[in-house]
Each structure stands twice: as structure tokens, then as C-alpha cells.
Amino acid sequence: xxxxxxxPSTLSVQEGDxxxxxxxxxxxxxxxxxxxxxxxxxxxxxxxxxxxxxxxxKDQRIAxxxxxxxxxxxxxxxxxxPEDSAVYFCAASASGNTPLVFGKGTRLSVIA
Amino acid sequence: GAVVSQHPSWVICKSGTSVKIECRSLDFQATTMFxxxxxxxxSLMLMATxxxxxxxxxxxxxxxxxxxxxxxSLTLSTLTVTSAHPEDSSFYICSARGGTGAGIQYFGAGTRLSVL
Numbered sequence: 001x002x003x004x005x006x007x008p009s010t011l012s013v014q015e016g017d018x019x020x021x022x023x024x025x026x027x028x029x030x031x032x033x034x035x036x037x038x039x040x041x042x043x044x045x046x047x048x049x050x051x052x053x054x055x056x057x058k059d060q061r062i063a064x065x066x067x068x069x070x071x072x073x074x075x076x077x078x079x080x081x082p083e084d085s086a087v088y089f090c091a092a093s094a095s096g097n098t099p100l101v102f103g104k105g106t107r108l109s110v111i112a
Numbered sequence: 113g114a115v116v117s118q119h120p121s122w123v124i125c126k127s128g129t130s131v132k133i134e135c136r137s138l139d140f141q142a143t144t145m146f147x148x149x150x151x152x153x154x155s156l157m158l159m160a161t162x163x164x165x166x167x168x169x170x171x172x173x174x175x176x177x178x179x180x181x182x183x184x185s186l187t188l189s190t191l192t193v194t195s196a197h198p199e200d201s202s203f204y205i206c207s208a209r210g211g212t213g214a215g216i217q218y219f220g221a222g223t224r225l226s227v228l
Binding site: 032034036041042043044045046049051089093095099100101102103104105107 | 146153154155156158161203205207215216217218219220221222224
């Protein structure tokens, strides 16, 4: 089955700097790659996603890149703000009813 | 975006009792719902996939007789933790697939279960 690896597990950046989180996946059939943000005790919130027919997607300060050949995808947050502090999870799934498989998460701390 | 409602948000029970958690898709029909378990500072671990009108598919290591899943309608799935024990204490989150984006899973707010 699918296996998703996520790095780093913790990340601290100064406010205004960029943050990058990287994930790799194992199943070449996976074609959907979302990123979720989870604040303490709350539900994961979808912040951006990408499908295998595109290589990059951007939404304001957040961007995601995908390299299908290498089976890795990354989340980029620019101009970080304290409210960006949370745990971020990457995930992957194939089409149909296959469930998302999550990475272990990255705890991002943005220091003011 | 699509809304998934999960109840209760917090439950405390005595060891040996059963607890039912409900997951509802409020504004879309969810043919597939998923149940995850999350321990503190850990990732979401898939427990089972629930398809409307059929038996749930459990992940390896998840006891189907202990974690009963029912998905009787396109908007409701329930997870019953039977004969709960302290080691079952965890954060349980459901998600539903459907709405406007294929593949997108929308999450409930989660249920924090504490078994005394």
C-alpha cells in the first residue's frame, strides 16, 4: 500500500521567512496530494491540493509543487505569520474510493 | 466548502461501556466516509473505510468487533467503540468524501474519548 514520508517533523522560522515541508510517496498510482493544517485539538483543514496532471499550484502565500517522476511533493509558505503556526500534514491517494494516507506531520512554529 | 458534523466532541466513560460517535455530511452526499484515530502529537491513522450500504473495510490491526461502523445512509456514519478500555482513549476523527471535488476529504471536528 501507499506510504507517505514527511520531513521535517518540526520547523521553526522567523516571521516573514519562508517555510518548506517535503513529502515523498511510494505508490505510483497516487494522483491526488492535499495538504492539511491542524491546530491543537481541532480538525484538519484543507489548505491546498494538487493533482498529478499539474506540477505546481499557488494560492496567495501558499504553493505546492509536485514531481511525479521522483514521487515527491512540497509545501511552500512565504512571508510566514504567527498564525501559520500549526501542524501540517501531507497526504496522498489514488483515484476512486481509496482513502488518504497521511504523513507524520510537521509542527511549524513561526517566531514573531 | 462541504461541512461534516461530528458528535459528541468530547466523551468520558467508564471502562467496559460502549460509546457511539456520529458523523454527518450536512450539505452533500457522502458515499464514502473514513474513520481515523489520532494519538497526541501523532498523525492520523486510518481505522476503516465506510461505504454506504455495505460493510466497512478495516485496516490491518483494527478490531472490527470492537469498533463497529455503520453507514446506513448517504449522510450518516457511526462508530461504536464497544467495551471501551483506557487504551482506547484517543481523538477519533471522521471524514467524508463527496461534494464538488473528487478525492477531497472533509473532516469532522473530532471526538475526544477518555475512558476511565
